Amino acid sequence: MESKLGMRNAKSMAFKGVVIFFAFLITVPLIIVLLYIIKQGITQVNWHFLTHVPLPTGETGGGIANALMGSFIMVMMASVVAVPVGMLAGIYLSENPRTKLAYYSGLCVDILQGVPSIVVGIVVYFWVVKPLGGFSAIAGSIALAIMMLPIIIRSTEQTLKLLPDSLKEAALSLGVPYHRVIIKVIVPCGFAGILSGITLSIARIIGETAPLLFTSLGNNFLTMKITGPMDSLPHIIFTYATSPYDDWHDLAWGASFILLMFVLVLNIVTKLLTRKWKIQL
Amino acid sequence: MENTIVKAENYNSYFGDNHVVKDVNISINKNEVIAVMGPSGCGKTTFLRGINRMHELIPGATSKGKILLDGENVYDMNAIYVRAKIGMVFQRPNPFPNLSIYENVVAGYLLNGIKLSKADKDVIVEKSLTSSALWKEVKDSLHKKGTFLSGGQQQRLCIARAIAMQPELILFDEPTSALDPISTSSVEALFHELKANYTLIIVTHNMQQAARVSDRTAFFYMGELVEFDDTKQMFTAPTDQRTQNYITGRFS
Incomplete structure (x- = not known):
């Protein structure tokens, strides 16, 4: 023994x-x-790098200002669409889990999450780029928004499902109408979780190249015109890295570093904020 | 008769096909403490939730018959209005975790978007917390989150939240079943004080509690209201055999 x-x-x-x-x-x-x-x-990273656009081959220097601006604008536009839509869909799914609509839209969310990003790019190309007659930041944002949606929907749904029913009952028993219960009690109590879903989805799409290849294309100039082609961080990495010039390769590393730092900082900030705003049930 | 605040007439509740509350007729007077007792699954909570129309929020739940509040059928009124008029305290303390103690007390106003001046709110908060015997304990930490309080304090906070809406009637759904004995006695002591201004209907599975706190007791069994009488009478000389069996502990 x-x-x-x-x-x-x-x-x-x-x-x-x-x-x-x-x-x-x-x-x-x-x-x-x-x-x-x-x-x-x-x-590679210095002030010049961050504030200048790519220079013609042969000239030394050049930077990623166009890509920084482009990524910022497109991620913002994508968020403006995807955050409210995703949150509302997530609220529906958590509030009415047993309905047919919830079953099928939940299924769609899962499938959408599994769709390769390049396919999203092609679809947006046929739906937006072709009818509008050209590559544009708008098309790029739509592609990114589609990529963000499933992440926001699922994280909102999961967060709200964890809240106890007693919370909703407390509000309803005070005569609070349903829509105010959701807006004033349910969403604030789940805010930390919803927020982390949103930043997670931003961290996910900021590095996406494939859906932008056929949509926003790329642009060597600093532009804020959302109806025209626009550059983005992952795209500039692609352009610089696939070029035959050594100094452009270095610029690609610099851009990669910036992208990486952005994702890293976003993740850390999310962790801190959600810890700070986490509601003790 | 004039003194009646709540009256149920042939009231029935269902969960789908399951008939949970059967043909209940009961008449409750103002400033009474009513205990509703019975074994698990006898329909006592369902009946209580029928009074302020919380029952119908559960998918598949329906009801038939009338509940008259001050002579008016609550099922002819707007459900939101009914719930605002009748206070409710739940089994588990459920203060809003995103709100401070102060905000929790005036939550009925805040969440309904009713604007009050700071002075009005201060008055309501102090009055409600005093009535729920919590003011002395929390007056220096009004702006801390309500969830930092102990279970018994949280439950009294929930009572203050109900009182703040100035209801005539407050429903308690097993309000002490999640509390320790000391918190329980603090909440029970409160019932005696609240009686002066409010009518209380308390669902409890604890017979001793029913005997301690109530003026009259209703005994539910298998969805029926078996007996409704003065608490003393009920516990000393019940008329129905089933009540007798329940009180003497032959089933629970």
């Missing part, structure tokens, strides 16, 4: 060791990628 116990303890320890080893192992690629991009990119 004694020896058997020892054996069992040993097995238990071995299992624990294996689990810890793999938990550690998965952080290795991430850290290597991070370090490599930082090493390659950080030397």
Whole structure:
């Protein structure tokens, strides 16, 4: 009996060791990628890099101002559409989980989440770019909004589903009409979760290249015209990286670094904000 | 008769095909404390939730018959108006976690978008918290979140929230079943004080509690109102055999 116990303890320890080893192992690629991009990119980043547009080949310097501006504008426009629509759909799904409509729209959300981003790009190309007669930031934003929607819908739904029914009953029993219960009680109580879904979706789309290739195309000039082609961070990385020039490759690393930092900061800020605003139930 | 505040006439509730409350006729007077007791699943909570039309919020739930509040059938009135007029306190304390203690008390006004001056709100908050015997404990932390209070304090906060709307009638759905004995006695003590200004209907599965706090007691069994009488009478000499069996603990 004694020896058997020892054996069992040993097995238990071995299992624990294996689990810890793999938990550690998965952080290795991430850290290597991070370090490599930082090493390659950080030397490129300076004020000139952030405030200048790409220069013609042969000239030294040049930057990513057009891409920064483009990404900002397109992500903003996509959010303006996707955030309210996604939140409302998420509210519906959490409030009426047993209806037919909820079942089918939930199914659609899941499928939409699985649609490859390049397919979203092609679809928007046929629906928006072709009828409008040209590449535009609007088309790019629509593609990005479609990518954001499932993430916002699901995170809103999951967050609100976790809130206890007693909260809603408390408000309803005070004679508060249903729409005010949702706006004044349910959404504020789930705000931290909804917000983290929104920032997560932004972090997800800011690096998307494929849906922008056929929609907003790209633009070597700084522009705010949303009906014309516009550049974006992932697209400028693509352009610089696939060029035959070494100094352009360096610029691609710089842009990658900026993109990475943006996603990193967004994630950290989200974590801090959600912790601060988390409602203690 | 003039003194009647709530009267049920042939009131029935259903969950789908399940007939939960059967043909209840009851008449409750102003400033009375009524205990509604009975074994689990006897329909006592469902009946209570029928009074302020909370029952119908559950999908598939329906009801038939009349509940008269001051002579007017609540099922002919706007449900939102009915719920604002009748206070309700639930089994588990449910203060709004996103609001402070102060905001929780005036939540009925805040959430309904009723604008009040700061002075009016201050008065309502102090009065309601005093009535719910919580003012002394929280007067220095009014702007902290209500969820930091203990369970018993939270429940008294919920009572203050109901009182703030100036209802005539307050419904309690097993208000102490989630509380420890000390919090329970603080809430029970409150019932005696509230009686002066309000009518209380308290659903409880705790017979001792019914005996301690109420003037009259209604006994529900299998969806029927079996007996409704003075609490003393009920606990000493019930007329119905089923009441007798329940009180003597032959089933629960």
